[in-house]
Amino acid sequence: EKKTFIIDGKAVADKIQTEVKNEMLKLGVIPTLAVVLVGKRDDSAQYVRMKVKACAAVGIRNKQIDLPASVSETELSSVIKTLNNDPQIHGILVQMPLPSHINEETIVELIDPLKDVDGLTCSNSGLIYQKGVNAPLIPCTAIGCIRILEFAGINISGKHAVVVGRSKLVGKPVSSLLQSRNATVTMCHSKTANIEAYLKQADIVIAATGKPLFLQGSWFKKGAVIVDVGINPIKDSTKKLGVRFVGDVDFESAKQVASAITPVPGGVGPVTVAMLLHNTMSACKLQQQRQKQASSSSSSKEKKSS
């Protein structure tokens, strides 16, 4: 019997980082990512530190903007607008969640779509919906799942993919991407009756529910490819912090039936961070194109008027 392939997310991330470094050499400018952190949540601060460190490793610059939890929506809005108008800033990341007095959707919609490295603005959603993997800026985790499947040599076309979860951040975009790569996609969620019946038929499973160890090995089809997006803290008194992180999939039982599977940690996590660097580089390119177009159209106007 063939051994289950445990997909090394770190190796996928390294590959993406190398790509980013090579592409950056052609840019002629150093991309800068603005990271906006509101409040002092430990987990958010930790995520931001991780992202800033990853930027440094490939030579992307950061501008970190720390705001108090008491900041008003209007103040935060004007911070975003300033970043939009600053030609030195190529990507804008607003770390979620925001304090409850701020409407996250309103803030996200303010971000210049060409600086939207999280791919969450409505206009980028529309492009993902229409163009799938060819969209310019796609949520990092969603496109990260595709990169993982490619790395593992999985042919997506014609396969049945079951996506469990339908969030704007993961489930929806990853479904669009798989479909644009010609998978037949079924999207499951909390209102799905009998999830196991769908999983039993899936060649590819993307698990993004936020329910620790929810999906059991016995639910999958023999030979399925399983990408586990979940990162869920569960109590563990043997750990320094009293918690460890597990996926949405019961890894131990699932790896008995899967042909390939991502572990947690060390699976989707590092790939997501690498894709943030990739998106920052892409955002920088998109803005160079916009500038070029603007200057060529204004020079053609000058010509006309002269």
Add this chain to the structure above:
Amino acid sequence: EKKTFIIDGKAVADKIQTEVKNEMLKLGVIPTLAVVLVGKRDDSAQYVRMKVKACAAVGIRNKQIDLPASVSETELSSVIKTLNNDPQIHGILVQMPLPSHINEETIVELIDPLKDVDGLTCSNSGLIYQKGVNAPLIPCTAIGCIRILEFAGINISGKHAVVVGRSKLVGKPVSSLLQSRNATVTMCHSKTANIEAYLKQADIVIAATGKPLFLQGSWFKKGAVIVDVGINPIKDSTKKLGVRFVGDVDFESAKQVASAITPVPGGVGPVTVAMLLHNTMSACKLQQQRQKQASSSSSSKEKKSS
């Protein structure tokens, strides 16, 4: 045994038209739909006539703009821009297909999203992706399918819906809508292996492939609800025009197994036209809201500066 419910699209359309008329009374203005027809294709001209007639029946005004097939992309673009800027125009419909020298996507993207009664601009796609049935402007056929299911008293939540087809016009938006109504949705297309296996499990089927009489009765689950979007001409020497129109579903065999089914003609077709009227009315409302917001924000600015 229960008799199969043949869903009367004309009755659904009548219900929507009554809604539109009632809503129009509250608007205080008469909505106007601009219909742009490029070239002299018989089928396109026929569709336009049908739409104009439907508008007249509820009291929506039309402005019809006929352009020669030789019109340039630049000229057509400037027509769209003029319509965008005209406060007397509330909806803009560009009849597809356009001549091959014109990029359809470029033209669609020029339409003011609040006048986009076909719901095809990228920004409206993003809203459908994010908000499902709560999006402001949705492609008429896609939302029409939902109205048909509602009319037939079908509970969507928790059901397995299989959508066959993934076009921007029908398959994709109807999938998003069904999912937002809590169906578990599988999207099939020409690269799907073994379509029958998916159909055999479907509680609700939306057929939108453009393949005449493609889906056979024996492929469906007993009791399935079938919405047949297809309108396909096939040769028929007994008809005046030498053709008749059939759906994507083999109606005769399918009605033996379905609990409810739409016929062709007389199913999705009239509902699509009724939803165009609905979208024109909605577009008019959206522009009234925008105007109100603009005038209230400019008056608050005036107050501040005084």
